[in-house]
Amino acid sequence: MSPNMVSDFRQFQLLVAACNDTVADYLNQLWELVVTSDQQTMYNKPMPWIGMYIALASLFCTLAMVADLLHGLRNRKLWFPCKYFTLNAASLTVIAVAMKLPMDLNNLMPGDVDKAAKIGSLSFMCTMMANLLPSLATMDIKELVSNMIALAILVITLAGNVCIQIYTGIVFNSSADDEILFVDRLFYVVICVVPILMLLIIYACSSLAILKSKQILELKYQAAHQTALKDQNLQVGRLLCVELLKQHVRNYWIMAGTGSPQFMAACSATTSASGVICAATTGFFIYLTIFPFKHLGHPMSDYKWSMSVIFRIQFVGMILGTIAPVARCFAALNFKLSVKLIWKQVKAMFSTSGIVLGQNPAQLGKYKDLRRYVLQLQDDIEFAERTLKGISKSVNHMIRKAEKQQPQNLMKLLAKSREYAGVEKFDSLLVHYVVSEEYLNCWSLPLVTLTSIAMSLPNIQKKRIDCSVSGVSEGLVYVKLVEKNLNATDDHVSIQKAAKKLWVEVEVYHKWLGHKLPKPMSGVNTPGQILQWLRDTAKDMVDKVESTDIRGRSDDSKYRSICSNSMYRITQTILHSYHTNIDELSQEELFVQLSWMLADILAACLTNLPQVIALKCHTSAIEKREASVQAAAQLLGETTKIINSLQDRELPTLNPDELAFIDKWCAYLKNPYP
Structure with missing residues (x-):
């Protein structure tokens, strides 16, 4: 083989080797691409x-x-x-x-x-x-x-x-x-x-x-x-007049609606x-x-x-x-409404007797009064009458809608009210406190305690008991509003919280501090025996709390002490009022007495509803005013019949602030001011 042929053969071998490397690299790259694509497909599944x-x-x-x-x-x-x-x-x-x-x-x-x-x-x-x-x-x-x-x-x-x-x-x-x-x-x-x-x-x-x-x-x-x-x-x-209340709510509705930050x-x-x-x-x-x-x-x-x-x-x-x-x-x-201002000028050209065509004089006066409560950023722009009418109608619509939601069971219970005598009779000054710390009273706690006593009477039809419980339940919704808005002092709040907790136990579980209502017991059937058992049970609970070191008392101990003290005072007051004649009292008579005391306490408390509605109309937070007035309108509609039924009653000659406290009512009714 000639030297030239050997050289050519070696060059051919080198070319083949180079081609093999290129193919191998290409195949490797192709394989990496396939693997990457497969991984990407897997990653894209979610x-x-x-x-x-x-x-x-x-x-x-x-x-x-x-x-x-x-x-x-x-x-x-x-x-x-x-x-x-x-x-x-x-x-x-x-x-x-x-x-x-x-x-x-x-x-x-x-x-x-x-x-x-x-x-x-x-x-x-x-x-x-x-x-x-x-x-x-x-x-x-x-x-x-x-x-x-x-x-x-x-x-x-x-x-x-x-x-x-x-x-x-x-x-x-x-x-x-x-x-x-x-x-x-x-x-x-x-x-x-x-x-x-x-x-x-x-x-x-x-x-x-x-x-x-x-x-x-x-x-x-x-x-x-x-x-x-x-x-x-x-x-x-x-404000016991419903019409005055409606006008009051309407005025604040206009103020809250036109002054609403969202509306603005x-x-x-x-x-x-x-x-x-x-x-x-x-x-x-x-x-x-x-x-x-x-x-x-x-x-x-x-x-x-x-x-x-x-x-x-x-x-x-x-x-x-x-x-x-x-x-x-x-x-x-x-x-x-710049266009409407022009239209008003056109209509004024064809007005007769000084009245703009197409307008009712009474309506003009009505909306003219409401315009005083319209809040605007720019006073030189006339507020659209259509918008004012719409805002006014919306509050009327809300009140009428709420009037269809009257608390029927509460109305039936209030019908048993005898003016306000029950506020004086449920608690006596002759009954001493059985606790070392003297507690203030609130509207809701006596209502819950009296309802518990009524539920402990075994011979009263369940239907009548349930009706009374439902009436008190509906009434407590408004009682709590009165307490929250008018007597929310620290001393009263603790009593109100205890009453709220006790009511859940009474209404839902039919128990008073763990005791079943009514509790079947041999030899305990007359009203006197039932009242004495409730009184003694309450006294025992108070004694247990009082015997505990004050540093070891829990919130539950205070709750039991407050509720037991209320039960003791009310049962002892009823027993004291009948003296030796308590055994002659039937369960029916006791239930009737408890019902009118409940009705009187509710009636006295609910005389504060107009003041609550007026307070709800006004709130300091601009962002919450619209919701607050809406709640006032809803409350007014729901309680229209209640306010109407109470407006003719003569109120005690107390200061306006004192009417919200049951203790002030009790003190006045026991010893009226001259």
Whole structure:
């Protein structure tokens, strides 16, 4: 073999070896690609369930917005206040989950439905921000600052992520030339990023305006509050008239409604702007996704079938969440109502006898009086009469609705009342305390104790006992309101808590401090024997507590001491009032006596209801005024018949503050003032 041939053969061997190395490297790379693809497929398996997590969060937000929509319609508040969907830590967390798609930087969105869902999430975010805006007015400055910082971080992060995706081409097809690519990117920035940043700016402006507006409204509210007090001339016995109470509640309803921070925010220019942005983004989304495609096709991203669920839920949320922000725009227009002012001038040209055509003179005077209680940031803008009528009718509607919920069993029990004699008879000054610490009395504890005694009578029909228990149960709802609002001193609160705890045991378990009511016992059947057994049982419990070192006494010991002392005093008072004739008393007669004492105590306590209603109308916290007046209107409606039944009774000549305390009643009835 020639030297040239040997050289050529060696070169051939080297070439074959090089080719083998290249093939081997190629195969290795191909294998690594297959393994990586298989791992990626495995990692992407949970993505549809993550999509369902996003869909569930979107559903919660949608349901909350719908709940606010229904709440506004039901309460005739067409400016749709935020009650269920408000800006707080919980809602921000749910919103962050619902915004997972536009936050996702890595997953491609090749299908039409994938792109539509990602863009739709941004429109859904605009809708939620527009709905949440009035809730800023319900916060104090600390909450407002913290929630605004959290929202700003979320929105800025969302906008930054979307801009990155627009630049990298995840949102749209990046295969076009540079000029078309630049236009597409600019277009998507304008329709996707600019609206949420504009809404964030609106939020910041609204927050600053709300803080100042609250100060102005507070000053005007205090002035109107003084006017309302003078108009009603709140004196002892005056507010027992239901009509005066209704007028009082209506005045404060107007003040709370027009001075509501949410109402003020909903009728502001910033809220109107947010409504326009919300409607525009929803319209753009429908134009870009729904109209061009009759069928969006199947999802092609890693989220798979869950993408269709997300798209449908957020689309429904957008549509339903947009009947509220848009309505607030009209509410703002109706509030300012420049067009209506022109219409009034036109009607005034055709007026006769000094009366505007189409108006009732009585109605004009009525609403003219109510206008004194309208709170506005700008006095030079006339408040819309339609809005004033709507607010006035809403409180009338609430009171009429509450009037259908009268406590029937309580009314039956109050019918047994004999003026207020039972307040004097249930406790005697001749009965000494059996505890080292003398306790004050409250309205609820004697009611619970007397009911326990009535339940211990075995020969009384169960139906009659149950009726009395139901009447006391209904009455205690209002008694607790009187105690909470009018005698909530530290000494009284401990007694009231003991009565509340004891009533649960009596009503639910039919027991008094662990003893069954009625308790079947041989040789204990007459009223005297039953009363003596209850008295002795109470005395034994007190002795056990008193024998314990004061340092070793628990809260339960004090509770038993308070309840036992009440039982001892009341049973001993009844026994003392009959002296040696107690054995001649039948269970029926004792039950009747207990019933009228219950009725008299309830009647005396419930004479304070008008004062409670008046107090509920006024509260210092501006954010809670509307809810407080609503509770007052509800209470007035429920107790209309009770107040009417008590208004003709002569009250003791006590100071107004003293009427709320049962001890003052007892002292007066035993020794009337000259």
